[in-house]
Amino acid sequence: MKNVLVVDDDPTVSEVLAGYLQRAGFAVRRAADGPTALTSARAHRPDLVVLDLMLPGMDGLTVCRELRSHGPLPVIMLTARSDEEDRILGLEVGADDYVTKPFSPRELVLRVTSVLRRAGTADAAGPVLRAAGFDVDPAARRALHHGRELALTLREFDLLCYFLRHPGQVCGRERLMQEVWGWEFGDLSTVTVHVRRLRAKIEDDPARPCLIQTVWGVGYRFDPRPEDAAHPDERP
Known part of the structure; x- marks a missing residue:
């Protein structure tokens, strides 16, 4: 049974979410503020955190940064704001997904299930990928x-694996959302933010990316450096 920590200062929202998640087979802990959430996460490491952006005393962005500083942990951000800047801020600090209030609890459960499935099984059966100086073990x-070991979030890791498996191919944001996120629809700025975050961690000069190139009006293309093979080597 997967453990989910729900962090929201609205007791009604927290109770409804906990009920839906428990009926879906998850074990749920609840916290109403940032410090309590961090204490709970240290005492009982959750498999995923559903985290409200607007919390008393310590906002969700700060909580998310602190949670992720102790290792990879899937986070779904909740926000009552529809402003794109707020959504992007959540993704920038390492949230794997976000849901804007008001939302359907059933949709939230589907998002939780999707993120956990990607965290637990996505790419797990694939071989080690090697290209452009990368050595990526999907199973581990x-x-x-x-x-140099890269500190990647769940989605950043999956995105890197996808690029390594499709060198030289132009990948549109819609395709990446379907193949990496497993969603048929969603906010494409999610893909844009994750590509930017991944570039910041792998490019020599993220402002002038060489590995993940933008194909204007189409999407992105992963180009191994000339001295590397055109396709990733795979070994058992």
């Missing part, structure tokens, strides 16, 4: 670049 969810 470990990525090295020129021998």
Whole structure:
């Protein structure tokens, strides 16, 4: 049974979410503020956190940063704001997904299930991927670049694996959302933010990316450097 920590200062929202998640087979803990959430997460490491952006005392962005500083942990951000800047801020600090209030509890459960499925099984059966200085083990969810271990979020790791498996191909944001996120629809700015975050971690100069290139009006293309093979080497 997967453990989910729900962090929201609205007791009605928290209770409804907990009820839906429990009926879906999850074990649920609840917290009404940031410090309580961090204490709970340290005492009982959750498999995923549903985290409200607007919390008393310590906002959700700060809580998310603190949670992720202790290792990879899937986070779904809740926000009552529809402003794109707020959604992007959540993704920038490492949230794997976000849901805007008001929302359907059933949709939230589907998002939780999707994120956990990606965290637990996505790419797990694939071989090690090697190209452009990368050594990525999908089963261990470990990525090295020129021998340096990369600290990647769930989606960043999956995105890197996808690019490594499709070198030289132009991938539109819609395709990436379907193949990496497993969604048929959604806010495409989610893809844009994650590509930007991934570039910041793997490019020598993120402002002038060489590995993940933008194909204007179409999407992105992963180009291994000329001295590397055109296709990733795979070994058992």
